[in-house]
Amino acid sequence: MTTVDPSGADPIGAGPVAAGRPARKASAALPRSFKERPPGPGARFSEWLDAQAKTLFIMPAVTLILIFSVFPLVASIVIAFGRVRLRGGGYTYRFVGLRNFEKQLFGSEQYHFLGVFTEISVFGWMMIIGAAVFLIWWLIRYVRRKFWWLGFIGRLITASLAFGLVALFAATTASGNQFGTLGVTLLYVGIGCLVQFSIGLGLALLCSQPIRGKTFFRVTFFVPLMITPIGIGYAFRMLADTQKGPFAPAWQWVGLGDFSWATDPWAARSIIVLADSWQWIPFIFVVLLAALENTPKDYVEAAEVDGAGGWQIFREITWPQIMPVAATVMLIRVIEGFKLVDLPNIMTSGGPGIATESMTLHALFAWRSLDLGQSAAISYLLLFVTVVICVSFFNMVVLARARNT
């Protein structure tokens, strides 16, 4: 670390200890000054200010994050462990322990958060057993190869969550039951990210061909990312209308003129994923295209001369080069995907029933009904799932890549 700061290594917030250190005095006594400032009453203050520069630069950001991000995070867990009531302009708080989480996971709200459970079908059992076998094999492989207790605990958490989620899907969708907001959120993230990544990569590859009007396509394809999700939600509601929308003749021709996508769970989910993809494909497209253009062309041309096929070139040369960017872009996409709230809220308000309600929307509805404890509990469950999945993805894809190369 090349640093020219004379005030050494004092910790953040250690107070004005660096004022008037010899090093600073020496630099102030240099014959030439950067700007001819007349010495006056402000001079001492600016000297003091300069000595504090190290603290001054970082403190605003740290303070903002501490007050509006870290403190609320702690306060939120306190709320999640209690029952908060609005009473005459103030709040009353009663500690109830894990009651809120219990209600979501096992109690009366279980259908809403996790889904409805009945008999698990044969296919569901197969999914569960398959997942268990695979995860145990994965853990054993890690223990055999190298063992680091922190890494093992992390993998244990990842594996438990993965098993829990597979079991959730096995017990709900695969057994013909409806799943709750957790399943819906994962569906949006999982399916949405897969679709968006494949199409975004495809478009980037198309645009990296020697085509004309590249700038036009690039700007056009980029635009949806910048449009407000609210606008996109309403625009897709209009487009999907089977009676007055632009595709109404087509719907009537197929015989679905009276079909309303908003009343069918899977149709509603698909249209939300479609709108979400419309907005986010540009992000993946633009970043991957830039990555493709930044890679040297020599290898590809040499391979072409040697007569390699298109797929072979992509797999052996292009993909390894853009892989780090692709992994990071997907990480960002997954992080943002978990926050999805505007589209379901605007397009279906979570309906039909709870079929399209994402976890953020669930927490928002709980807040609307003034059940702050439940709202905070749902948010915390969302945070847990997000963090575990993102950290696992980061460790297994982004970092593993860096370790191997």
Next chain:
Amino acid sequence: MEQHQRRSLLTRLFEPPSIGVMAPGTSLIVYGLLAFWTAFVLFPIYWVLITSFKDALTVNTGPFYLPWVDFKPGLHAWRELFQIDYEDTLSAFLNSIIIALASTALCVLVGSMAAYALARMEYRPKFGLIFLFVLIMVGAAAAVGFLGQDWRLAFAVALALFVLLARAVGRYFKRAVGNGDILFWMISQRILPPVVTVVPVYMMFQAVGLLDTHAALIIAYAVVNLPIVVWLMHDFFATIPIDLEESAQLDGASRLTTFFEIVLPLAKTGLAATTLLTLILAWNEYLLAIFLSTTRAQTMPILVAAMNAGERGILWWNMSVVIIVMIIPVVLMAIVLQRFISKGILVGAVKG
């Protein structure tokens, strides 16, 4: 013979005549797919645009596609929003502009200062001090929550206590974290879903009487976008050669002068890209706006969403007008921002 001819046709269609040129068949497919995607991207925008020139009857009697051909476009909805009901529209528009600009300014300033500091100065906050800080703050929060102390007093005392203790015992702590850890901590705040923190933030703003004001949304948006600014700007600053700053320092320039007069002008491409990105994010934000604003600080997304609530059903034509008004500035920004991405400036950060 037959087979041979077919193969040669396929070859002629799909084998590139030379490197860097597409065969006619390939180019047909490529341009076909690109044209399809262009239509897919532009059609929703086109539909919203023409809906904004339709009246209630035109919208409700079925799909009409081309203005002047199958329906008569009119400024009916535009008039309603900008002449009759103009107060709501205009105030939301102004709110959005003020909040987006101010929060972006705050966020970019604070974020780029922190990013610069993390790129150029060495920080070694001690583990012990961080632990002490958390402990004292939890104590203060407990004093407010359980003993009913005034929160201003409690936190002032806690802060004073921390500064005193830090100066008294700070030097005995040995283990410390570095710049990389601080940077990671700041960027990782982006993983946090805003809904986790928004309820306490709502209560905090309520406690200080800032609910439904510009200030609340400005601060909230600045904090939410801070990780992005720190991340991108840190990357830009790291690419700037350090020589200029060192010579300015030798000439007696202060850190602040160096930052504002030398470093920022050098990083202005990155600064512009980051600013535009933050501006767009703040302009489109919805969730925090629902929580923190009701009437006075209502922003455009909330205005759009509110058009759903009336007893007349959704006023698609009015809503389309507002959406178009929201889209126009953003599309202009997108065209500018796209240049930065194609130059690889933003991708550089993503790689890191």
